[in-house]
Amino acid sequence: AQTVTQSQPEMSVQEAETVTLSCTYDTSESNYYLFWYKQPPSRQMILVIRQEAYKQQNATENRFSVNFQKAAKSFSLKISDSQLGDTAMYFCAFMKHVKRMKTSYDKVIFGPGTSLSVIP
């Protein structure tokens, strides 16, 4: 079974500092996608960053970057220069392709989430 684990239920960071959120996953597949999603109090899910498993280069989006270790099945998110607006729940997610009898589709599996608070 595919699972996604986030070992840090809550974290806090001082404004302008750097924080790293951990994520590990379990899969037997060789090709897949990994994501980090942000959910602020407004509850809107926002894509932060994505990584394709076949790419060795770590993805970067402005202040957000990942450390993707495929062999270790680890996918951590680093937030640099933390801002108050970064306060949110962060979900690590894994996408797999599912084949059923009559259909096939891509399924996203979410980790339990890490609540990040940025402190002024």
Add this chain to the structure above:
Amino acid sequence: SAVISQKPSRDICQRGTSLTIQCQVDSQVTMMFWYRQQPGQSLTLIATANQGSEATYESGFVIDKFPISRPNLTFSTLTVSNMSPEDSSIYLCSVLDRREEAFFGQGTRLTVV
């Protein structure tokens, strides 16, 4: 990217009644997904809706409780039937774009009393 409009944004319902949640996408998509997010929890996939065919339900979710319609490539509804307080959750619809990125509606916060 896709823009998703979901309504209602919130509702308070009596137990035993049903609520239908609507999801409208600004572009045509093959698959639409419905998730449940219980208080303080992560997202759990309820079912996948493909236009013109019956929805595919995940383990623990059944069609009688969560009937889904998908009449065209831009619209879907999820009904929460015969509600109980345990159904109080946030329900979210989602689509995948061509880059395999998931986009979400604003969510429907359901409270069953």
